[in-house]
Amino acid sequence: MENYFEMRLTDDQLRAISSIGLAHMGDAVFEILVRGWLCAHGKATGKGLHQATIRQVCAESQAEKLHRILPELTEEELAVFKRGRNAQVHHIPGHASRAQYGEATGLEALLGWLYLKGKKERINALFCMMMEENS
Numbered sequence: 001m002e003n004y005f006e007m008r009l010t011d012d013q014l015r016a017i018s019s020i021g022l023a024h025m026g027d028a029v030f031e032i033l034v035r036g037w038l039c040a041h042g043k044a045t046g047k048g049l050h051q052a053t054i055r056q057v058c059a060e061s062q063a064e065k066l067h068r069i070l071p072e073l074t075e076e077e078l079a080v081f082k083r084g085r086n087a088q089v090h091h092i093p094g095h096a097s098r099a100q101y102g103e104a105t106g107l108e109a110l111l112g113w114l115y116l117k118g119k120k121e122r123i124n125a126l127f128c129m130m131m132e133e134n135s
Contacts, residue, residue: 006118007115007116007117007118008117008118009116009117009118013116014113014116014117017112017116018087019083019084019086019087019105019109020087020089020105021112022080022083022084022108022109022110022112022113022116023084023087023105023106023108023109023112024108024112025108025111025112025115025116026084026107026108026109026110026111026112026113026115027057027108027112029108029111029112029114029115029123030057030062030107030108030111030127031053031057033123033124033127034053034056034057035053037056037127037131038052038053038056058093058095058096058104059093059095059096059100059101059103059104060095060096060100060104062100062103062104062107062108063096063099063100063101063103063104063107065107065130065131066081066103066104066106066107066130068129068130068132068133069126069129069130072126072129073110077110077114080109080110080113081106081107081109081110082106083106083109084105084106084107084108084109084110085102085103085105085106085109086102086106087102087105087109089101089102089105111123111126114126
């Protein structure tokens with residue numbers, strides 16, 4: 001039986017996934033990390049929880065957080081980020097610029113790629129860097 005909590009795809013399998021597919025996975029990874037972070041920091045109370053999550057996972061916030069980790073990315077990670085950033089998206093939310101949305105998509109693609117590769121410790125290290133100023 002496949003264990004979807006402990007994903008470890010091969011490099012060939014990862015290359016077969018589109019940038020948008022990686023970003024789709026990374027979007028979920030980032031949101032679950034943010035929800036956990038909100039709970040762990042006592043911010044998961046009351047009706048504002050959903051709005052607090054949205055503020056953290058929106059494209060503008062993701063783009064800002066990305067800049068905290070860009071210098072820390074390996075060459076391989078940077079290549080995955082750029083692949084996601086340059087993906088052809090057909091709808092950009094009105095509250096984000098094209099550049100912000102591209103950076104957010106690149107970040108999500110990177111997180112999806114790391115997750116599917118089984119690199120949870122690396123994801124956690126990058127996430128902690130991204131969230132440092134929000135504590």
